[in-house]
Amino acid sequence: MCRYGxxxxxGWLPWVKMMTDPRGVAHRPYPPxxxxxxxxxxxxxxLFAHWPLPVExxxxxxxxxxxxxxxxxxxxxxxxxxxxxxxxxxxxxxxPWLSAFLExxxxxxxxxxxxxGVYFFSLDAANxxxxxxARAIFKLPYFRARMRLDRRDGGVLYTSRRTHAGAPRAExxxxxxxxxxxxxxxxxxxxxxLTERYCLYTVDRRGRVVRTHIHHxxxxxxxxxxxxxxxxxxxxxxxxxxxxxxxLHFARRQDVVVWSPGRLSN
Numbered sequence: 357m358c359r360y361g362x363x364x365x366x367g368w369l370p371w372v373k374m375m376t377d378p379r380g381v382a383h384r385p386y387p388p389x390x391x392x393x394x395x396x397x398x399x400x401x402x403l404f405a406h407w408p409l410p411v412e413x414x415x416x417x418x419x420x421x422x423x424x425x426x427x428x429x430x431x432x433x434x435x436x437x438x439x440x441x442x443x444x445x446x447x448x449x450x451x452p453w454l455s456a457f458l459e460x461x462x463x464x465x466x467x468x469x470x471x472x473g474v475y476f477f478s479l480d481a482a483n484x485x486x487x488x489x490a491r492a493i494f495k496l497p498y499f500r501a502r503m504r505l506d507r508r509d510g511g512v513l514y515t516s517r518r519t520h521a522g523a524p525r526a527e528x529x530x531x532x533x534x535x536x537x538x539x540x541x542x543x544x545x546x547x548x549x550l551t552e553r554y555c556l557y558t559v560d561r562r563g564r565v566v567r568t569h570i571h572h573x574x575x576x577x578x579x580x581x582x583x584x585x586x587x588x589x590x591x592x593x594x595x596x597x598x599x600x601x602x603x604l605h606f607a608r609r610q611d612v613v614v615w616s617p618g619r620l621s622n
Contacts, residue, residue, distance in 0.1 A: 383543075383574040384554055386471060393571070393613040394446050401505070401512050402438035403532045404605040405582060406550055407590075407597045409433055414464055417593060418475055419559040425465040425472055427549050433597065434550065435589050436461040437514045437528065438607075439505055443486070457483035458503040460516050460528060462589050465550070466557055468565055468620065473555030477593040480518055480526065487520075494617050495558050495566050499523045509533070518592070526592035532582035534606040540574050547605065551575045560619065569615040580606035 381388055408430040415424060424431050441456040450456075462477040480501035481487050487498040499520035506513040511533025518526040541548035552575065556568040582604050590597050 380573060381571070383540075383552065384571070385552065386554070388554075388571050389569045389615055391615070392446060393569075393615050395444065395614040396446070397443040397612050397614070398441050399610045399612060400439040400441060400608065402436065402607040402610065403512075403514075403530075403580060403582060404551060404577075404607070405435045405530075405532075405584075405602040406432050406604075407434075407600070407602050409595070409598070413596065417477070417595060418464065418466065419563075421559050421563065421565050422466040422468060422475055422557055425467050427546055432465060432550060433590055433595055434461070434463045435528070435587065435602075436463060437512075437516070437530065454483065454485055457481055457486060458505055458514075458516070460501065460503065460514075460589065462593060462595075465553065468555075468557060468567065471555050471567070472553060473557050473567070474553045475557050477595070478523075478526065478589070480516055480520075480589075482516075494556075494568055495560050496556065496568075497558070499526075501526075524592040526589050527586050528584075528589050529586040530582055530584045532580055532604070532606065534578035534608070535581050536579040538576040538578050538608070541577060546603075547577060550603075551577065551605070565620040566617050567620055568617040570612055572610050572612045575607055575610065577605040577607055580604040 411424055411431050414431040437460045440459050442450050443455040444450040460480040463474050466475045476496055479496055479498045481498055482501060482503040484500050487500050490496055490498045499518050501516050501518045503516040511531055513531045516528045554570055558566045560566055
């Protein structure tokens with residue numbers, strides 16, 4: 357048993373190395389939480405598409421219990437499509453029909469108690485069982501969607517249409533690909549600020565903040581290009597994106613571990 361309660365087996369080696377090598381946590385802005393993580397997963401072919409928004413625009417859309425995080429006076433919204441695989445509870449193997457599916461996030465950035473993190477407006481996913489489990493366990497706003505990823509012209513053609521009953525309609529049809537070499541963002545840079553986030557935040561029905569810790573290696577980002585044929589993801593949350601080109605980054609793969617969610621004291 358290692359420092360964070362991970363048993364060593366062939367399937368766990370990437371995550372065991374991540375948590376036992378001291379260099380694996382040095383990039384974090386704050387240490388991992390004590391106790392064992394409960395879930396592992398891998399993200400593939402991920403696009404970060406970010407737009408700056410005025411703080412007052414976002415303040416109306418984010419629960420007041422969460423402090424907006426800003427960079428040089430601007431808040432930011434991200435639309436993030438990717439593919440997930442290898443989703444598994446600690447010590448258990450991945451289940452083929454549940455462990456791999458597409459996911460698409462709309463997110464912004466907040467702080468609570470001095471810990472910076474991500475606030476999700478929505479997380480669309482192509483697996484209805486995973487959606488139900490994530491809504492029940494992690495209290496995150498997951499929605500069912502019909503989604504597809506195709507390889508085209510050296511990149512990814514990603515399509516998604518939300519099908520969740522009672523949820524605002526939202527669609528994405530975008531093509532994207534990396535355009536340069538992978539790099540690690542410099543601490544304090546905008547790229548680092550947007551991506552090196554290790555808490556997920558939500559607010560439950562009683563108004564209590566729920567924090568979920570995660571961990572992963574430092575992002576290996578690539579500059580990217582994208583063509584958005586259709587994108588109503590942010591608009592479905594009454595967010596008006598500026599008519600400017602988004603800041604784009606691509607990541608080929610990221611290994612992630614997740615802790616159990618915890619409610620914070622008021």
